[in-house]
Amino acid sequence: MDEKELLKIQNIEMKLLIEAISLKYGYDYSDYTKSHLKRRLIRRMSLENYTSITQLTEKVLYDKDMFEQVFWDLSINVTEMFRFPKFFKDLREHVIPILKTYPTINIWHAGCSTGEEVLSTAILLEEEDLLNRTTIYATDINKKVLETAKEGIYSIDNIKKWTKNYQESGGVKSFSDYYTAKYDHVIFDSNLLENVTFLEHNLVTDQKFIDTNLIICRNVMIYFNVKLQRKVINLFEESLIPSGFLGIGSKESLNTSSTDSKFINVTTDTKIYKKHVGY
Template sequence: MALPIKDELEIIKENENIEIELLLNAIFMKFGYDFRNYGKAHIKRRILHRKMVSGMNSISEMTHKMLYDPLFYQEILQDLSITVTEMFRDPSFYLSLRSEIAPLLKTYPFLKIWHAGCATGEEVYSMAILLKEEGLLKRTQIYATDFNQLALQKARAGIYPIDRIKEFTQNYQKSGGKSSFSDYYNARYDSVILNESLRENVVFADHNLVTDSVFGEMNMIICRNVMIYFDKELQNKVIKLFHDSLVPGGFLCLGSKESLRFAESSPRFESTFDKEKIYRKKFTV
């Protein structure tokens, strides 16, 4: 007798979840990237999408191909790494940075800023523009890190499709921009290249939040819409890493729907600007 469809689906679901665990373990064992503490439903959607696009019969087949075919592995790695971003994303955040935080940053003779999970770099250049307009860029060292090498290459190049410029310009204006956004790029054919002067003080580097360690003595850390993909345990670990990487009084900036609510380190931060998800490491422990 045929099983009712519902039960067949339950079996498929159970098997898929096992196969996904095996795939993630294989990635970790072979390549050192650890996605095992990412949100399960999100990971599953990405993997099933790749399975469909590549015409594979099962996730186990994908695991096999990934182990033997570096190009296929790269595709899976890109799937699991979200690089969707924009310049001056959430303009009100940048407006707060400019009006509330920049005056405090001006009291330091030298600044270190870490963009953790910078993806293709749009928000790094946004920060550089803001710092330049506030007269801070020359005394700032920005570290922009990601584990995704392809994304880092794009970030280094600073070249973006011209059809996004309208949106970037609107964001820039709403973020309190002080000049004309077109001052910061040159258009060529269907792309724009951002001014080289913006990346003079930026170091782009490979760093994995999940497996790598502290990045010392930062005045500000920006990590927006990265930790929403992590489970609570991993979020806790990374927030502690950020706490240890900040100077006392340093700022931690999260995405507009992220918070320190569930974090064990949360009492060690002040939430003075928490409407824009800007937290400050306390001066005393």
Template sequence: MAVHVEGGGGLIPANWNGDPEPSGTAAAEGREKLEIELLLEAIYRAYGYDFRNYAYDSIRRRIRHGMQTLGESSVSALIPRILHEPEQMRRLLQSLVINVTEMFRDPSMFKAFREKVVPFLHTYPHIRIWHAGCSTGEEVLSMAILLEEEGLYDKARIYATDIDERALEKARAGIYPLRNMKLYTQNYIRAGGTREFSDYYTADRDAVKFHSSLQRNVMYARHNLATDQSFNEFNVILCRNVLIYFDRKLQNRARRLFHESLAMFGVLALGSRETIRHNDYSECYEAIDDGEKLYRRMR
């Protein structure tokens, strides 16, 4: 319903409250947000990838990168592309997922794990470790090396999961650029490594392949923290620098999933920018090393 205002030159909505129309910038941002919501809903319904509760600013940056990759000038133009051309969805997915990792990333965490967690793991007959969001596998191999050096690997099983199947393929291959080895060697030494890091891989031209024996107790599988459920009980869960990309709702879902999957007195390892505090499960954990984000489940 609209009413005519004398001398006004047009119709004004009856429910108009006197506020001016949104500015051009605000209107454009509102349209973009709606387009992003529609795109993420289409991705979820068509492919099962659920990015709907990722932190908005982060997912918007990644979608804009995907627009450049696919040569589109608007978010809405991506929708028919990904619905009718599965290959374009695979290309867009590479922009939406975050595969930033390195061997022994945050070396002080691995050193603290070696000194403060490993002694407890020695008391277990079997060790199940879940590496959630394992990306291309560098940190999985780091943990395998640590367990090998501490005499624990033969009784351990590492379940390494990620949403991105292409990242998992790279993790299974265990092949990485030779140029990264200087940094990885430095990280390994700072993490308390006890051998020569080069003993674990073979170099060939501009790449290195880590020895297949390091993968003997690793199982890789696709798992989506936004939609999938617990699949085992674990003594250790590592999910480092993943929750920072989720909004609060999805963070809470992941924390509940970890709590349901972690055995009593099991260890949860988070990323350097993540916290165990301010959620429904905060009181269920005690700090093993709060600075390195290592926590033990107590109830």
């Protein structure tokens, strides 16, 4: 059979696998970007030495462990502390002064993965004397990454990069004040996570659960198609208080020029937006 015919079949097999996961396990990936799904699933297929996606589908249906594996494959957990330091610098300069005017503050980290960015935000709030009146809701679709996030323990290999990021983000202390090094790990000060609530939340299916002053959701929506992106942005809009802030990844964008946009730009390169008032 020629490659074009095989590709057609493979694309059908992909759809069937996505449908199978949804019917059996209740996770709906149909509005994730196709190229991403395909790359991850084909990778899993070859690692397992399967010759077709259909073989993977069969295994996923009958063996929960294989589903867990695929679920893990589809959740991208590449993150770091103070990733894209200018984002945190801009938070400090443009968002923190407004947050300071509220007696209590809610922040939602959507798709927080293993928690590095949550800790970064907590450090920033601590330095701005806001941590004790803030509750951070850190959510992810994946229970396992939330367990890591709760612990606040990371490999020491990252520290050099993270220290540099911290400094570039406008950090005012020595980064090592926030952690203790032990063998090949660093353990972050548990006070930083005291006001953090970790919750399982699926942006595809779950609803609003909080009124919030700031939502941070960076490099999560790149895995969603336009339809799902719109749905998630609506969820964020509902969850933000008037004049609340939304921070997304530097290569993502909200179409603020469209007439029905509920957001205005606060910064451009770091993609911080503010919810319109007057609706």
